[in-house]
Structure formats: C-alpha cells, structure tokens
Amino acid sequence: APQEVKYIGKPGEVSFAKGLEGVIVAESVKSYVDGIAGRLIYHGIPIEVLAEKSTFEETAFLLLYDKLPTEDELDVYKMRLRQYREIPDEVYDFISRAGRRYNFHPMSVLRTAISMLAAFDDSAEEDTMIAHEREAIKLTSRIATVVAAIGRARKGLPPVHPRPDLSHAANFLYMLFGEEPDPFYARVMDVILILHADHECNASTFTVRAITSTLSDMYSAVVGGIAALKGPLHGGANEEVMHMLHEIGEVENAEAWVLRALARKKKIPGFGHRVYKTYDPRAHILKQYALEVTRRAGTEKWLRMAEVIERVMIERLGQKGIQPNVDFYSGIVMASMGIETALFTPIFAVGRIAGWVAHALEQRKDNRIYRPRFFYVGPEHMEYIPIEERG
Ligand code: ACO
Numbered sequence: 001a002p003q004e005v006k007y008i009g010k011p012g013e014v015s016f017a018k019g020l021e022g023v024i025v026a027e028s029v030k031s032y033v034d035g036i037a038g039r040l041i042y043h044g045i046p047i048e049v050l051a052e053k054s055t056f057e058e059t060a061f062l063l064l065y066d067k068l069p070t071e072d073e074l075d076v077y078k079m080r081l082r083q084y085r086e087i088p089d090e091v092y093d094f095i096s097r098a099g100r101r102y103n104f105h106p107m108s109v110l111r112t113a114i115s116m117l118a119a120f121d122d123s124a125e126e127d128t129m130i131a132h133e134r135e136a137i138k139l140t141s142r143i144a145t146v147v148a149a150i151g152r153a154r155k156g157l158p159p160v161h162p163r164p165d166l167s168h169a170a171n172f173l174y175m176l177f178g179e180e181p182d183p184f185y186a187r188v189m190d191v192i193l194i195l196h197a198d199h200e201c202n203a204s205t206f207t208v209r210a211i212t213s214t215l216s217d218m219y220s221a222v223v224g225g226i227a228a229l230k231g232p233l234h235g236g237a238n239e240e241v242m243h244m245l246h247e248i249g250e251v252e253n254a255e256a257w258v259l260r261a262l263a264r265k266k267k268i269p270g271f272g273h274r275v276y277k278t279y280d281p282r283a284h285i286l287k288q289y290a291l292e293v294t295r296r297a298g299t300e301k302w303l304r305m306a307e308v309i310e311r312v313m314i315e316r317l318g319q320k321g322i323q324p325n326v327d328f329y330s331g332i333v334m335a336s337m338g339i340e341t342a343l344f345t346p347i348f349a350v351g352r353i354a355g356w357v358a359h360a361l362e363q364r365k366d367n368r369i370y371r372p373r374f375f376y377v378g379p380e381h382m383e384y385i386p387i388e389e390r391g
C-alpha cells in the first residue's frame with residue numbers, strides 16, 4: 001500500500017531518482033537492456049541474432065505478439081501491413097505544403113501528419129482490443145509512407161505511392177527515392193529498423209505508455225512518442241552526430257575538435273546512455289554496416305573521423321561509462337545511403353513505432369493510470385495581493 005508521505009518541503013530535503021533513473025514503471029515482456037554486459041534482447045532474442053536473421057516485419061510481430069510468427073502468421077501480418085500503406089490525399093497535401101512552403105522541422109511535420117491520419121480514420125476511436133491491434137498495425141505501416149513523403153516534399157518532389165510487392169524497408173526506400181532500391185541497401189534499412197524497434201523504458205516509450213494509461217487512443221500515444229523522440233537527448237542525437245562531422249570537416253581536425261568540446265564541457269552527440277555503461281550493442285552492428293556502406297558510397301572519410309572521435313572519447317571518458325550509442329554510427333550509414341540528415345530522426349520513428357504500439361497494447365492489458373507525485377518545494381502559504389497593490 002502507498003505510504004503516507006508529506007509531499008511538501010524544502011529543496012533537497014528528500015532524495016528522489018532524478019530523471020526517473022532506475023525507477024521500475026511496469027512489468028514488460030518486450031525487451032531488456034543489460035547496461036553492464038552491453039546486451040539487448042527483444043523477448044529473449046539477442047539483437048545480434050535479429051539483425052542477422054530477422055526482418056523488420058518479423059521483429060515487429062515478435063514485439064507485438066510476444067512470439068515468433070509461423071510462416072502463415074507472418075504472411076497475414078505482412079499482408080495487413082501492405083494493405084494499410086496508402087494514406088489520404090489530404091495528408092499528402094499537408095506534407096507537401098509544409099515541406100515546400102514552410103520548411104518545418106520534419107519531426108513536426110511527422111507529428112502533425114500522424115495526428116491528421118486519426119482525423120481521417122473512422123475507426124480511430126473504436127475502443128476494443130481488436131481495434132487497438134488494428135490501429136497498431138496500421139500506424140506501423142503508414143508512418144513509413146508519411147516519412148518518405150516528407151523526404152520527397154523537402155526536395156520539392158511529389159510523393160511516390162507505396163508498392164504492395166516490396167518489403168517494408170524496400171518499399172520505404174522506393175517511396176523515398178522513386179526507384180526500387182539495391183537489395184543490399186534495402187537490407188541495411190531493414191536492419192536499421194530492427195535495431196531501433198524497441199529499447200525498454202526509453203523516454204518516448206514511457207511517454208506512449210503514460211498516454212495509453214489514460215486510455216487515450218493509439219494515434220494520440222504515437223503522436224506523444226514522436227514528440228518525445230524529437231529531442232536531442234533522445235532520437236535527435238543522430239542528426240547532431242552528422243552536424244558534428246560536417247563541422248569537423250577533416251579527419252585530422254577530429255581529435256583537437258573533440259578535446260576542445262570536452263574542455264568546454266560540451267556533450268558529444270552519439271555518446272553516453274542512461275542504461276548502457278559499455279558499448280551499445282546496436283552501435284557495434286551499425287559500425288560493421290558502416291564499413292561496407294561507406295566503402296560503396298566513397299564516404300570512408302566520415303567513418304575515419306568517427307573512429308578518431310570514438311578513440312578519443314573512450315580514452316577520456318570510457319572509464320566513466322561514456323561509450324558510443326546507437327546514434328553514433330546510424331547517421332553515417334544513412335547519409336552514405338543518400339538520406340538527408342533531417343530525415344534521420346523520422347526514420348528512427350519508423351523503426352521505434354513497432355515498440356511503441358507493442359508497449360501501448362501491453363499497457364492496456366493490465367492498466368493503471370500513471371500518476372506519480374512531485375515533491376512540492378514552493379511556499380505553503382502566500383497571500384493573494386490584489387494586482388493594483390503589487391507595485
Ligand atoms: N559527452 C560527454 N560527456 C558526457 C556525455 C557525452 N555524450 N554523456 C554524458 N556525459 C557525462 C556528463 O557530462 C556527466 O558528467 P558529470 O558527472 O561530470 O556531470 C555524466 O557523463 C553523466 O551524464 P548525464 O547527462 O547525467 O547522463 P544521463 O543518463 O542523464 O543522460 C544521455 C544520458 C542523455 C544519453 C547523455 O549521455 C547525453 O546527453 N548524450 C548525448 C546525446 C545522445 O547521444 N543521445 C542519444 C541517446 S540514445 C537514444 O536516445 C537512442
């Protein structure tokens with residue numbers, strides 16, 4: 001039973017877990033991060049195994065239903081994803097206007113476009129488990145169409161409509177570039193989406209679960225997830241990494257640049273993590289892909305720069321547990337595939353939505369509203385002085 005606690009007092013009087021560090025919010029069967037061993041599992045399966053053997057569709061199924069699908073089950077799930085790919089013309093219109101005329105931040109366009117989808121979905125408010133599951137699959141599918149259309153609109157190009165015969169990742173690249181992707185790049189995108197699909201109680205997933213705990217709808221929860229992911233301390237870091245590499249410019253500038261930044265107490269994007277105190281296993285996998293992708297694209301310079309930054313950071317801060325996180329190499333991989341920096345965080349969302357909707361359903365199955373407390377450190381009594389007497 002909750003203890004009788006006085007939630008009022010002076011600053012510093014009670015200790016609490018700032019940033020909710022270490023606070024357990026719920027039981028979950030979705031994913032587990034071992035920050036000491038540098039291990040990540042989705043429902044028991046190591047991320048390395050999924051990155052090597054699985055597809056985004058199969059991984060999203062695993063997260064949603066807590067089991068690997070049979071062939072038939074996977075076929076049905078893929079069919080449902082394909083069936084939902086198209087989005088209403090009104091949403092395409094909004095995306096192309098926002099992209100061209102106002103040059104909004106693509107995460108803002110994504111947030112609004114997903115919210116708009118709810119307004120054009122007759123069943124968005126249906127409150128049954130079957131409907132929530134359907135909305136989960138619909139959103140997992142459609143967010144890819146929205147992000148690809150945003151990428152095109154930013155270049156003043158019309159959207160490319162989805163194709164039903166391609167995998168989720170290949171179709172995404174097809175909609176973005178307007179041509180069928182090279183199979184290697186389609187696989188790289190598939191792996192990027194798998195690696196980003198879930199990560200335990202991260203800030204955006206926590207947001208999704210908090211919203212769902214009020215029994216709000218799936219669209220609202222996902223919009224909240226996008227809003228949380230946008231921040232530079234979360235998904236926004238992958239863009240910051242690329243800005244940093246452009247600013248450094250040349251491999252020989254990298255070491256001095258990092259040392260100067262650290263001397264000014266600047267945080268280096270793509271390093272550090274609340275849970276990992278060692279190398280993020282997703283960064284290991286992406287670094288391997290970065291070797292091949294930068295060789296193909298002739299962008300090895302970025303990788304060389306990243307290797308210098310990584311070495312200096314680990315020499316200086318490795319002991320403190322500051323190591324590369326998923327965002328450090330994902331930007332280099334995506335940039336080498338010809339994807340503009342501003343789309344990195346939206347693409348993170350295309351992957352992470354698999355986890356968001358899975359967690360939303362898990363929250364619903366055993367729900368209690370999220371309602372923690374603040375420790376009030378303001379005045380307990382203050383006189384209300386009429387405005388004309390306040391001076
Ligand atoms: N560069 C330099 N120093 C760092 C870095 C970094 N990237 N990250 C943490 N530190 C230092 C902090 O300055 C702090 O030092 P201090 O104890 O001397 O004050 C110490 O390590 C602890 O850092 P906190 O910020 O308190 O750690 P927290 O768990 O709150 O934050 C976070 C984690 C937000 C990821 C942080 O490491 C950071 O800002 N990193 C850069 C942004 C980034 O890459 N974010 C992506 C995270 S992964 C994801 O969302 C997919």
